[in-house]
Amino acid sequence: MDSNKKSNNREALERIAREVMGAKTAEEIENCVKMLIRIIP
Amino acid sequence: MQGSEQSENKQKLYQERLERLERANRNEQPDRVPVMSATSTWAFYYKGYLPKDGWYSSEITEKVYRALYEDFYFDAVEIHPIALYHPEMFNILGGGHFTFNVEGLHQTKSGAINVMEENEYEDLIKDPYDYLLNTVFPRRYKLFSPEVGVDTKVEGIKKFLSFFDRFKQEMKKHNEICAQDYGLPSSIQALILAPIDFILDHLRDFQGIIRDIKRRPELVRDAGLALVDFILDGIKDLKPSYGQVILIPMHLPPFLSPKDFAKVYWPSYKKLIDELVNRGFIVKCAFERKYEHLYDFLYELPKNRIVAVLEDDDIFTFKKKFGDRIAIHGGIPTTMLYYASKQECLDYCKRLLDEVAPGGGYLFGTNMSMITPSDGKAENLKAVNDFIHKYGVYK
Numbered sequence: 001m002d003s004n005k006k007s008n009n010r011e012a013l014e015r016i017a018r019e020v021m022g023a024k025t026a027e028e029i030e031n032c033v034k035m036l037i038r039i040i041p
Numbered sequence: 042m043q044g045s046e047q048s049e050n051k052q053k054l055y056q057e058r059l060e061r062l063e064r065a066n067r068n069e070q071p072d073r074v075p076v077m078s079a080t081s082t083w084a085f086y087y088k089g090y091l092p093k094d095g096w097y098s099s100e101i102t103e104k105v106y107r108a109l110y111e112d113f114y115f116d117a118v119e120i121h122p123i124a125l126y127h128p129e130m131f132n133i134l135g136g137g138h139f140t141f142n143v144e145g146l147h148q149t150k151s152g153a154i155n156v157m158e159e160n161e162y163e164d165l166i167k168d169p170y171d172y173l174l175n176t177v178f179p180r181r182y183k184l185f186s187p188e189v190g191v192d193t194k195v196e197g198i199k200k201f202l203s204f205f206d207r208f209k210q211e212m213k214k215h216n217e218i219c220a221q222d223y224g225l226p227s228s229i230q231a232l233i234l235a236p237i238d239f240i241l242d243h244l245r246d247f248q249g250i251i252r253d254i255k256r257r258p259e260l261v262r263d264a265g266l267a268l269v270d271f272i273l274d275g276i277k278d279l280k281p282s283y284g285q286v287i288l289i290p291m292h293l294p295p296f297l298s299p300k301d302f303a304k305v306y307w308p309s310y311k312k313l314i315d316e317l318v319n320r321g322f323i324v325k326c327a328f329e330r331k332y333e334h335l336y337d338f339l340y341e342l343p344k345n346r347i348v349a350v351l352e353d354d355d356i357f358t359f360k361k362k363f364g365d366r367i368a369i370h371g372g373i374p375t376t377m378l379y380y381a382s383k384q385e386c387l388d389y390c391k392r393l394l395d396e397v398a399p400g401g402g403y404l405f406g407t408n409m410s411m412i413t414p415s416d417g418k419a420e421n422l423k424a425v426n427d428f429i430h431k432y433g434v435y436k
Contacts, residue, residue, distance in 0.1 A: 008189075008194070012195050016199065016202070038271075040178065040201070041138070
């Protein structure tokens with residue numbers, strides 16, 4: 001898988017972190033992204 | 042009785058039960074043997090429903106657990122009947138390793154777990170989050186495949202999260218009702234997997250991981266160690282809570298020789314346990330199936346900070362060997378609750394009180410979760426819970 005396609009998944013989770021979970025700082029976004037990865041079964 | 046007086050009584054009962062749990066969890070002697078519920082989806086059948094009826098109706102789910110807590114004696118809720126997984130979650134994600142039978146019980150989908158190649162351990166070790174997001178998810182879910190645009194992914198994840206939020210709301214409601222109306226605390230603060238079981242359950246499946254343990258044991262061990270922080274990240278904001286434990290259901294060890302267990306499973310499992318205990322948690326390990334061949338390892342677990350849920354191991358032998366250092370949860374096999382007579386169940390419970398309860402550190406319950414109707418007859422469950430509540434008193 002090339003890096004552009006990889007970033008698509010990451011980008012989606014970062015948008016969820018910002019738009020749904022209210023994350024603002026880079027650290028908050030990173031924590032939300034990690035949390036999302038953990039809860040997807 | 043006035044409403045406020047009733048409420049005060051429930052609060053008092055709740056506190057008494059928390060104290061009972063805390064002391065038993067610490068392998069101390071409480072006022073009486075706590076009676077634990079592990080009545081998972083069995084509760085739906087008991088009330089004349091199927092587990093899938095709870096997917097679409099909060100009212101039915103509430104009716105089911107209210108009946109459970111009104112008809113049977115319990116000191117705490119260990120395993121509740123509310124389902125985390127809903128089929129629609131997997132439709133949204135487009136795949137997954139779970140499926141559902143006609144009654145609504147989730148099952149592992151045959152052949153769907155093994156989404157990790159045997160030569161990818163180093164990728165997993167390097168960055169578990171990146172590996173899951175960019176390698177495992179695209180193989181497991183259509184939503185995460187490279188062909189899907191980012192807007193579609195965002196909308197799909199939002200829908201997935203709405204089901205997750207619904208579960209959290211159901212749990213909040215359940216816990217409030219339990220506390221306020223029944224004085225029932227929840228005994229579990231969080232459920233986590235041991236790292237090697239994460240690889241088994243979510244990445245490699247049984248055949249894959251057994252082959253890896255024979256061919257590349259060091260990499261499996263190191264992947265387990267790399268996953269300890271990943272697992273702990275999930276509870277990083279949690280503080281130890283009085284009367285509650287962290288639950289670790291354990292899956293692979295019964296199938297490992299002591300040599301392979303020591304080499305591959307033990308390093309990350311012990312590291313995880315030690316870290317949890319250092320943070321002040323008491324850890325409940327569900328030793329699923331049999332662990333007798335691994336008993337020597339259990340002496341190395343932190344003294345009086347572990348609760349062992351015993352499934353198929355002999356509870357009386359376990360008490361003799363570990364009663365001075367590990368609390369015990371379990372006792373009545375679900376097969377006995379279903380196939381034996383009421384008197385046979387009560388005779389067995391008397392033996393539990395005579396041989397396992399003395400000195401404390403004992404929590405009574407079924408040896409495994411009650412999921413289907415054949416996990417116990419209601420009249421037997423009622424009889425044994427009442428018996429332990431009545432006679433499981435420390436003088």
